[in-house]
Amino acid sequence: MTVAAWLLRRVLASVAIVFAVVTFVFILIHIAPGKPCGGQNEIVDPAVCDEVNRQLGFDRPILEQYGLYVLALARGDLGYSFSLHRPVRDAIAETIPFTLQLAGAALVLDFALGLALGIYQARRANRLPDVIIANITLFVYSLPTFWLALLLLLVFGEKLAWFPVGGPNNPVLCPVIDSAFCLADRFWHLILPATTLGLVGAAGTARFQRAAMLAVASQDYIRTARAKGAPERRVVLHHQLRNALLSFITRFGLALPFLLTGAVLIETIFAWPGMGRLAFEAILTRDYPLVTATALIASTMVVAGNLVADLLLGVADPRLRVRTASDLDVVTA
């Protein structure tokens, strides 16, 4: 019951936060310089722009537009994207699978590789393999993601031609996934962008995980486990790793929003039709409904990610579980 009350309180707070973010973004994008007319690189005749703005209702007072937007939102209507000439809901629904695929693959690589490297390094702390991996991960972590993306494209896409240069599929053979071959084609197109994102993330995760593992290595319960004759594998995986997972879970919770919000630069460079690219192009074209909708989804994912992380922390560490009302502040701190 207490957990339910805590959860309800968190959900209500989350709804308020999301609403505030949407309101803030709505106002900000409307008062930002630039008009919602024309493409990214062209100056459209102002008379044509005025007519378009009138038809779309952008010539009305901002409060009136906001009121209409909130009413539509309450009905589940995200509005109409004038830059894409289609409902925002449809545009977003089409990008979500692509963003999930890219971000999911990148997160798996990030956390699987990062976790494995962190554990390996911690077990060989300050020895040669640890030093080598530490330097490599620091180097990779310090690389600008866009630069790594362009480098991988140039080497593996253009020069060696091992992987496709951008796009989610081969448009000649597989404009849609309708066979195992096309599924494999999608994986093939996913490798370079997911590797770019995942490698940089894994380098960071490895460094965090190594530090967390070393922090608990000197704890009494680890020594006790070893003194009791527990196998080293059990000591590391059951006692040391579980207690070192807290920072990992926090990072995981913070990374969750990325599953739906996408990676702007990588999606743009690799021509990946995901949410990040959609949001970026919406901002450039001042597509108000699309910008606000992507902000709505991003903020929802952030608060949801935090909520999931808090729940997982409770699972990983019983000390953080809610038992009484007075514990709530501990959990939400």
Add this chain to the structure above:
Amino acid sequence: MLRRSYLPSFVVIVVITIAGCERRGGCTGANCGTLVNAAISEPGTLLPPSSEDVVANDIDEQVFLKLADVGMSENTIGDEDFQPLLAKTWEWDGPLTLVFHLDPRARWHDNTPVTAADVEFTFNAYTDSTVGSPFRPKLRRIASVTQRDSLTAVFRFRERYPEMFYDAVYHMRILPAHLLRPVPRDQWRTAAFGRKPIGCGPYKFVSWQPAQSIELIADSTFFLGRPGIRRLIWRITPNLQVAVQQVIADQADVREQLVTPENVERARAAQQLSVYTYRGNVYTYLSFNQRSPDDTTKPNPLFADRELRRALSMAVDRASLLKSALGDLAKVPPGPMSALLWIWDEDIRQLPYDTAQAGRRLNALGWRDHDGDGVRDKDGQPLAFHILVPSSSVLRRQYARLLQEQFRAVGVRIEIDELEPSVVGQRVATGKFDTAILSRSNDPSPSSGIAQTWTRAGFGGSNFGRYYSPDFERVVDLAGTATSRDKAKQLWRAAIETLNADAPAIFLYALDNVAAVHKRVDNVQLRPDSWAAVLRTWRIPPDRQIDRDRVER
């Protein structure tokens, strides 16, 4: 049994092997072929009256037809050089009436015949303010379009002028009335038709994968002859460099504009590519705002002064700017025109590059460096202004810096405002700028583009600098009514020389277009105003076809 530790490697190898092996398709013969175009933007809609972006235009060229089209000569005067499309023949019925006879073989892709009712419907739609077509102003001299019978459309003009035929056929692609009439005009922007069009052109629409690709397939029964290439695919990439990489890596067949000298060199080095140069349709200029940015009803304190504009123009060495930024990929325009226009003439009189004379003129105007800080001043005000430039354009940003340096040499201080394109658009449209580096594209007629951008007709439109010269406008009017091309060219020359003498802008560069096309493609013709206009005549001979040409879907 496969050891667990080898499993991930095995999966990766299988995936790469499967994906790496293209399926052998079944198409054989002369009418196979797939052309993949690396496009750098996605159209908003394919509904012709509402689509002005380049990619939408390229695709609409294939799906829809005009009544007739300009030929490779790009001559817009009279009707001699026009090629019949939907109209089989035409004739003049008096000075203001033009009669088109439609080709009875023409069919919409749903097999409905194309009729004169479609032509009438199209004109009414393009000129309806509710539709908000950007082409509407270009049709203002056509009074009406009616149908005489099912295959005869009659155009009536408000006045007589040499480009009547051009106006009648160039701006409108004929629309299927039977499909669009039920859609309320104020809902055309949202109409499903715009994302799944049905036309009467050489190619039928197949599919649109948002932010990925758009596919067309040849109409084998097309009444003007079966197109040479079976499948056309626009592969959408939001980045020029990646689009160029796709062509170089043989993952696309066409990139119609390589834009930078570096890209051209890379394309030339790719063995499977041929590089084609053709006249560009864009010119770029530094526009002087002749109205005050703070109050557009008042003259600009600097640029309302014709002599100051002239002096500043003389301080800029446009040839050296061009050489350092673009090499031989562009030309210095002799006025407000791209190389596409038939009035292009390098002998048109322009202000010379002469920094000494520029300095003397500035001195004479009272702009001297009184305080020795390297910047000229007058009445305590430094000779300084801002250049507005879109942050998305590497080339224009580079030009802004080069201009800053050249102006500095004559004692003028420049600050560069690099802003998002939408912000630049808003500031330029509302007159909130000192100077701005702008690009304009021309259609083949000098009358529409130059008049809209450099006369009073463009106030509130695309005459952003608010240039006005009664002398210039008088000669432009004469040029627009000249009965022969030679006479028109003489008058246009006089008009442009008048404008150049007033220096409302510094005309910086007119890009040549350089395209990269796969070598297996034959009969490549690129019409400067629309590279894809005659795409239906391109061919891929059977002996040059590769795997992707044979793919059946």
